[in-house]
Structure formats: structure tokens, C-alpha cells
Amino acid sequence: MAPNAVFWIRDGVLVDRMHINPVAFAFSTFAFAPIEKRKNSLLEELINFGFEKSGYSCADKIRLYNVERAHLVDNIDNAAAFYNAVATEAALSTDYFPGVEELVSDLTEAGCHNFITSAVEQEVLNAWSRSEQGQRIARSLKEILGQRDGFTKGRDHFAYVSEKHGAERIFYVADAVLEIQTGNGHSSEFNITPVGFGNVITVERVMEAVCIASNAASACDASKVPYPISFPSVDEKKIQLPDSETISSSLTAAGAHTVVSGTKDSIMEDLRNYFESCGCFDSLKTRKLTP
DSSP, rough: OOOOEEEEETTTTTSTTTTTHHHHHHHHHHHSGGGOOTTHHHHHHHHHHHHTTTTSSSHHHHHHHHHHOOOOOOOOOHHHHHHHHHHHHHHGOBBOOOTHHHHHHHHHTTEEEEEEEEEEEEEHHHHHHHSSHHTTGGGSSSSEEEBBTTTOTTHHHHHHHHSOOOOEEEEEEEESHHHHHHHHHHHHHEEEEEEEEEEEOOOHHHHHHHHHHHHHHSSSTTTTTOOOOOOOOOOOGGGOOOOOOHHHHHHHHHTTTTEEOOOOEEEEEHHHHHHHHHTHHHHHHHHHHHH
């Protein structure tokens, strides 16, 4: 029997860092903005834009900002590389959602294949997989799929798992509208079930991330940053975040088969209940009942 596959988003679904990445994007992009373009409230605007464009790579977010808002960054590659360094440093203070390690382990034992799918460069993901954090779930992952030449997040990853690993059904657990739309767009081709992950981020957690990202940026090699790094304080009143109902509605409208929502401490248990309702643990239950 062909296995089920579960596609996981590392940042924001497995690892509780969705409050970190948009802020790290904002600080990295701000660092590469010419002094004369660093208007008042730019940092807050970049933070809001980072949340709005969740699911895009840092480089793509910068390109979109250049087109949709104002041309801000010339050297996108260097800015994205600086972001990778800042986000990696900032991630040292993050951890998995409670229950992640047990859930992916149990899914593996039940015969499901777990994959991380990411827009992050493959080399960065490979380095993470060797870290203490990555090693904690390494045995429960079939493979980590990142950005490579001619191989990107989306259809390439779906086709690879469907064709190489023979996945009968792909559960795509994602927290961003773009990711759910992508999964839904290929649902009939690869039998994908998009599952919305509705983790609500509060302004308080964003302000925590501001401190973390600011310290991380200061600790990273800034030799390729062309302008002095001087970050203004962030006005929390200018941070705009969606509430739980808005998040669920957006994910549903994007094509989520279901939306699992909850607090940081409860959302993985809710996700486990969803997988159980889909029969993903049936084989595990059968083995445990067999003398």
C-alpha cells in the first residue's frame, strides 16, 4: 500500500518562529536600505509586510516590496544572505511547538512519510538538520526539501514526493495563505490535502521578536552591508496582525481542507486529533492491539 506523506513547513509549523522570521526580514531589509530611504515607520511597515507575505522567501519578499511599495533594496542577494544569517542566529532562541517531536515520530511509526518543504536554500537547511534542534526530529523525517537549482518549493516538491516516494496522499500543513493556495492548486494532480495551521501571533510576541532580531543582526557579520546599521525603536501601536477568525477565514478561502487553530501550547494536540480522524494512526493502533 502506498504511504501517506505529510509536508511540514519548518518555520512556523514545526518550529515556533513565525513571530521571528518576518521581523528578521524587516531588520535585514532595513539594513540594506539607503539612509535617505529610511523614513519614519519604515521598520514597522517592513514587519507588517513580512507577515503579509508569509510563505515567500526573503528575496521574493524584497522584490515584491520593491515593486508593490517602493524600490528599497538594490542588492537583493546580499540582503537575503544577511537575512539567512540573522534568522539563523535569531532561531537559536526558538524551539518546536510542544508535541511536535512526539507527533512526527508517531506518524512515522504509523507508516507516514514526513517531509519538510521550504523556500530556504538547501545548504541552510542541511546545516540546520545537523544542529541540535534538527537532530531531535531527524529520524522522523524522510527528507528535507529546500531551494536548489531547478528545484523549488511547490510543484517540484510535490512531484518529487509523489513520483519518487509513491505517496498516495499528501497532507500539506501550512500557516500561510500562499502555501495553502499552492497546495490547493495542485491538489487534484498529486492528491494533496491542504491543512491550515492557524497559530495566532500577538503584538507582545512580535515585540519579543524585535529584541531577538535586533540582537541577532548586531551579532552577524555586516561586512557586506553597504550602510551603517542603526535601527530605530519599533512602535508596537503600528504593528498590524490578523486575529484568529481572520486567519481561519483566510486559510479556508485559500483552499484549506480544514483549519487547525489554537494557542502555542495546544495547537499540536489539535493537529494530532485531525490526523487521527483521517485514519493516519489506524495501523499503529492495530499493531498495539495485536498480541
